[in-house]
Amino acid sequence: MPSRRTVLQAGGATVVTALGPPGPAAAEAPAREIALKVNGEVHKVAVEPRVTLLDALRERMNLTGAKKGCDRGECGACTVLADGRRIKSCLTLAVMREGEEITTIEGLASGDRLHPVQEAFIRQDAFQCGMCTPGQIMSAVAVIQEGHAGSPDEIREWMSGNLCRCACYPNIVAAVRDAAR
């Protein structure tokens, strides 16, 4: 559940981008080297302020597990954890996330041992094409952590920010229930 503080932070990001020219990306500003801690590992990457966390992961670190389905926070395929909270990585800038612990789908398993949510998704056939799956799984991990996996209806509600066009929703609910036990 977003706190007042995180909402204010997100609002700050909106102000920053709104100052730039219109269009999908702001004009070029000097790149700066930042240290992003992703899946427990520090990555030093040179990014301009306009680079989203999603594009930093995908295009600069070759961490392509987080997907770009809409690039405007509607589909949830880019969901990652930042200090344990689920965020849409297309709606935040990489430079804002320095110093936070970012977890992507690539960092969820421990070696060969899958995370219980990953196992449950396979067992319950909670995906078809797999494109929304990294986001669904990251969201599911957070939903359980948040205490929002108490009933099927609660899971349906709190997982509704992640779209699945193959429409595996009942299986996603079953997988989250399984993993939450």
Place this chain on the structure above:
Amino acid sequence: MKQIAGLPIDRIDGRAKVTGAAKYTADTDIPGVLHGVLVLSTIARGKITSIDTGRAKSAPGVVDVFTHLNTPRLTLLPFFPYTRGFIPMQDEIINHDGQPVAIVVAQTLEQAQYASTLVDVRYSQEVPKAVLGQVAGTEYVPDPALGEPNEFTRGDVTSAAADVKIDANYSSPTHHHNPIETSASLAVWQDGKLTAYETAQGIQFSRGVLAYSLGVQPTDVRVRTAYLGGGFGSKSVVLPHTLLTAAIARVLGQPLKVVLTRAAMYTSTGHRSEFRQRVALGATKDGKLTSLIQTTTQQASRTDEVTYNPTRSARMLYAVPNLQVRQQVAALDRPGAGFTRSPETAAHFGLETAMDELAYAVGVDPLELRLRNYAEVDPETRQPFTSRYLRDCYRMAANAFGWSRRSMKPGSTRDGQEFIGWGMATEAHSSLAFPSSALVQMNVDGTVLAQSSTQEIGTGTLTVMTQAVAEIMGTTVDAVTFQLGDSDLPAASWSAASATVKSVVAALDKAGKAVRDNVIKLAVADARSPLSGLAVDQVEAEHGHLFATGDRSRRDSYLDVMSRHGNVVATTAQTPSTPGYTTGAVFVEVRIDPRSGRVRVTRAVGAYDPGRVMNRKTARSQVIGGITWGIGFALMEQTVVDQRTARIVNPNLSGYLIPVNADVPDIQALFVDKPDPGSPALGARGFGEVPITGVPAAIGNAVFHATGRRIRDLPITQDKLL
């Protein structure tokens, strides 16, 4: 033979998909790749009068900007599988909103995105036609396309007697596919040869059209689609951005990646056409159909007049002696339409709603009405079906749903404030097969390699094919490796039209049986084998072992036979096109809040006859997906087109509503699961498109049952019930 096909095994690519290891097209890591961003037209009809790329070209990181003035010339394939009818960026003409007018290429994605906003395009504009309502009276019946006539007559509808008549108009809006993966093209040229990483439901189609349009040999083009992040028809035919990406990468001499934005998907990859139809039924007073007229109108564009939404249900579903089907189009200044998951659904909605109206007109239960009109033989050929268990589907689904407890009277069931309605419809879709080939090879260690250039679109192709090969060969799933998604593999057709299982399994069956028999021949001809001297048909294969029929103590194994032989044994086989038709039944419950008009689907039960079920787990998921698409079709999905500009108002996932988790109830999926002896694919028929087809009508029928209001114009939004 041990049954392996049908078992609900977990997806073989499951681990790759839950760990982020599965690489989709846009994930492909090519060192030094350049990024291309499309600039799209902001008018729907007219001409480019000037295009200034100066500011974009001088922006940091920009390599070049391509427009119709400097884009390499491409050869237009004027027919399927390139259905657009023109290639953009070849001249100044604008045929629709969102047509590519420039591609900006830069070192980074952000540089290309920003520079794309600096391209200054000026147009001379004509007034466009945006929706069917603006072109009433211009409808016409186009020439047959894709081998199907657009007019069809059986008997004589004009002289058919009828005690009861239903005659009504139905409509549904434009829909967009919205796979979560947007389309992407990544072109790499080396030594005059192209490798195209594509989001393609038909990689051989991409290969063929790329070669034709670029003027190179098909053998110099390789198309790869390792995983497809959903398609639903949006990636079924070959699209302009694929050709443009390859052409520009060739002149640049560097790899180029173009990933469509979500908004670009609304004008670049086709859509389900806006659809209008008239359905007129004649029947006896006890509900037996005497005539059926169905006249449909869908959108053509100025460059394409294919009728993508066939009226097959009218022809195939019920025993009706007199029939007239007419499929019309009317041209709009819109992008060409296209195939969209279960194209027969649009016309099916009209027919299955009219059947419910007839049921009420004659006072017969809607399920009973369908049984009274049951097609015992194929209505087109009058030949028996090779197998049809639709009656079983009706019974299974009705029993599971509790249909017999339904009171016929509309508005008769309440729960507190809410109105409850129960509705049903037949589900049905063509399930074709297209020429496809496959290689099966037994390795020296007794494992099996199978290959076919089909695609893993999400339906479970990789898993189901692996199971099928294991069963055909009599070995274990673990011993089989199935490869797909590479056009250098034996040619297969597209992942569309519910055709994959029937097309590819048939080819695998033919090749696999030949390999199995050849390996058995090696065993029985070898004095060292316990099976020595037996006839080939006296040997059975199971779990990787070979047994003498009736004497299981005489056994050998693939491993031993092959290691003695020392060489691989391989066969490639091809199978032809075959027609097919798959049916089922769906029952839904809706709850309606009379104060807000909000409709919620609270229960759904579907039962199906897909011949043999290939994997109960993945087949069930197809049902869930289809029924959910039906919920979207009935209650929320619509692309809104501005009538003045012919531009799309909601090209995004916040304005175009698709079902979310909270919209979908528990769904029960039932299967008859009896092999179709007419199928060359282990008794399986095509299935994927069936479960959506009846749902829009079933929901509309349930809304009628709940409220007495018959909504004939989809989607059933809240305002229509207030």
